[in-house]
Amino acid sequence: AQKVTQAQTEISVVEKEDVTLDCVYETRDTTYYLFWYKQPPSGELVFLIRRNSFDEQNEISGRYSWNFQKSTSSFNFTITASQVVDSAVYFCALNYQGGKLIFGQGTELSVKP
Amino acid sequence: DADVTQTPRNRITKTGKRIMLECSQTKGHDRMYWYRQDPGLGLRLIYYSFDVKDINKGEISDGYSVSRQAQAKFSLSLESAIPNQTALYFCATSDNRGYDDTQYFGPGTRLTVL
Numbered sequence: 001a002q003k004v005t006q007a008q009t010e011i012s013v014v015e016k017e018d019v020t021l022d023c024v025y026e027t028r029d030t031t032y033y034l035f036w037y038k039q040p041p042s043g044e045l046v047f048l049i050r051r052n053s054f055d056e057q058n059e060i061s062g063r064y065s066w067n068f069q070k071s072t073s074s075f076n077f078t079i080t081a082s083q084v085v086d087s088a089v090y091f092c093a094l095n096y097q098g099g100k101l102i103f104g105q106g107t108e109l110s111v112k113p
Numbered sequence: 114d115a116d117v118t119q120t121p122r123n124r125i126t127k128t129g130k131r132i133m134l135e136c137s138q139t140k141g142h143d144r145m146y147w148y149r150q151d152p153g154l155g156l157r158l159i160y161y162s163f164d165v166k167d168i169n170k171g172e173i174s175d176g177y178s179v180s181r182q183a184q185a186k187f188s189l190s191l192e193s194a195i196p197n198q199t200a201l202y203f204c205a206t207s208d209n210r211g212y213d214d215t216q217y218f219g220p221g222t223r224l225t226v227l
Contacts, residue, residue, distance in 0.1 A: 009153070035215070045156075045203060045218035091155060099144060099163065099207065099214045100171070103155035 002027050002096045006104035013082055014112050021077040021107045023092030029053075033095040034068065034075045039106070040088040051075060082111045116140045117219035119204050125225045132191040134222050136204030143209040145187035146216060147171075147179060150201040159202075162187055163209065194226040 003026040013019045025034065036048040049059065051068050059066045063080045079086050092104040117138045126132050136145065143164050148156040148171075158171030160179040168179060176198060180188045191198055201223050205216040 004155075006155075033214070037218075043201070043223075044220050045205075047215055047217060050215050093156075095214055100158060100161060101146075101156075101216055103157075105153055105155045 002029075002094055002102045004092055004094050004102055004104040006090075006092055006107050008107045009105070010108045010110070012110045012112065015084060016081050017111075018078060018080050019082050019109065019111075021079075021090050021092075021109065023075045023077065023104060025073050025075065025092070025094045027094060027096060029096060035093040035095065035101070036066070036075075036077050037091045037093065038088045039091065045091070048077075079109075082109075084111050084113055087111045117204060117206055117217055119202075119219040119222050121222060122220065123223045125227065126194055127227050128195055130194050132194050132224065134189045134191075134202055134204075134224070136187045136189070136219055138185050138204075138206045138219075140206050140208075140217065141184075142206040142217075143184065144207045144214070145181065146205040146207075147177075147187070147189045148203045148205065149173070149198075150203060150221075156203065159189065191224075191226075194224075196226045199224060199226045 005024045032053045034051045038046045056068050065078045067076045089106045089108045091106045093101045120135045146161040147159040150156045157173050159177050161169050162181045178190045201221050203221050204219040207214045207216045
């Protein structure tokens with residue numbers, strides 16, 4: 001069965017701190033994609049990144065970076081020098097059966113000034 | 114204009130009423146999805162459609178039905194709304210590219226069933 005676990009329900013940091021959001025997944029598929037989405041207080045879901053199962057290179061985009069490790073079935077997301085605008089709920093998701101997504105429970109990040 | 118739109122954005126209704134939520138997209142995607150979001154549970158798939166003639170149940174389809182009127186339109190109906198269907202509902206679309214299938218979401222519809 002497919003499963004995505006985000007064990008951190010809520011995280012609170014002070015601005016400029018680095019923060020890592022954890023994501024652990026389970027799948028029997030050999031080919032799959034992993035995603036991160038951001039849900040700011042306004043409520044919409046914003047796509048952040050897609051990573052395929054054959055590419056374990058870390059990715060960096062500005063203050064955001066992602067660490068994908070198949071050996072531990074993890075796809076963690078780090079925000080460097082966090083800002084108040086990073087406050088949101090972040091979802092990790094796994095693509096399975098050729099198109100469906102299963103989501104983790106979400107991590108609510110609060111960045112305080 | 115937004116690529117994926119949902120109407121209404123907010124709806125309050127009473128138990129037993131029939132409700133339709135509508136989704137339209139201008140992205141030209143074949144695939145469309147309906148999810149509901151509940152606090153602490155993330156998003157769960159209700160129904161999905163990979164093309165106009167294709168309708169599939171998702172994880173939590175009981176109490177819901179859908180209609181794919183055209184490539185660009187996918188409606189979700191609650192035949193007889195009940196309070197535990199109070200949730201935030203999202204429509205999403207994706208291109209037909211197998212596993213490389215990023216889903217793009219509409220702004221959501223907040224539904225309250227009293």
